[in-house]
Amino acid sequence: MDVIWFVVFAVLFAGYFALEGFDLGVGLLLPVLGRTREGRDRMVAAVAPYVLANEVWLVAVAGTLFGVYPLLEGEVLFGLYPLVVAMLLSWILRDAGLWFRRRLDGFRWRGFWDAMIAFGSLGLSFCWGMALYAAATGFESPPVHPLGVLLGVVVTLLFAFHGWTFLAWRTPGVFGASRSGRSLLISGVVAALPAVGVLAGAMPYLLEHSAPAATLNVLSVMALPVAPVMLGAQVWVWRTFRPGKDAVPLPSFF
Known part of the structure; x- marks a missing residue:
């Protein structure tokens, strides 16, 4: 049962990087590709239907981590406390930017919240890289380390590339490129590679803890009814909002 739950945790963690990665990547590219107000609106509208569905994966990752590996809760929260706080603040800023940017129509108002989307996306991406480095060292090395900073840069660049591929798939030609669904799948796999690599190295440690x-049997009974709903919702989102299927160019909630 412990091996099965490790596989579930690995799939959820890699899935979060592959899915939320393009959300953050689009946010990172907002100041680069969104040179006009219309361009920024198109970028946010492209990613808007997927944001909430993708964030569910992080909730599932956190629940699985603390349910299947309860002894790690203290190590993660204590060893990464400043980083966890920075990630939460970045998450709040990014989501606040998405929700508030169109509540008023002023140039400064939109510019401020667009900057918060970019800043929050950068903070989350960079901090995830440093968190992966700390996890790879068994939380014995501080995340603010040259190798941790390097991994933060790598994850940020991978997310930006994934976001660019997503935009080229979701809005072909609008931002200068067109990509197929297969290209998006490949970029998602590439974005998830750092997480997969760390989990592969940490597998013996996680199985021991x-x-x-x-407890795992009880968790299995609790998770079984939820898993099909989560997967079904993901399939529905991707089928409904694939290129050429959305009925409105700007969702009302973003």
Whole structure:
């Protein structure tokens, strides 16, 4: 059972990087590709239908981590406390930018919240790289380390590339390129590689720190009814909002 739950955790973690990665990537590219107000609106509208569905994966990752590996909760929160706070603040700023940017029509208002989207996306992307480095060292090395900073840069660049591929798939030709769904799948796999690499190296450690078998059995019973709903919602979102299917260019909630 511990091996099964490790696979579930790995799939959820890699899925978060592959899906939320293009959300953050589009935010990173907002100051680069969104040189006009219309361009920024198109970028946010392209990613808007996927944001909430993709963030569900992070909730599932956190729930699985603390349910299957309860002994790691203290290590993660204590060892990465400043980083966790920075990630939460970045998450709040990014989401606040998405929700508030169109609540008023002023140039400064939109410019401020667009900057918060970009800043929050940068903070989340960079901090994820440093968090992966700290996890790879067993939380024995501080995340603010030359190698941690390097991994932060790598993850940020991978997310930016994934976001660019997503825009080229979702809005072909609008930002100077067109990409197929296969290209988006490949860029998603590439964006998830750092997470997969760290998990592969940490597999023996995680298996040793799994919750007791009885706890894992209870978690299995609790997760079984939820898993099909989560997967079904993801399929619905991707089928509904694939290129050429959306009925309105700007969703009302962003």
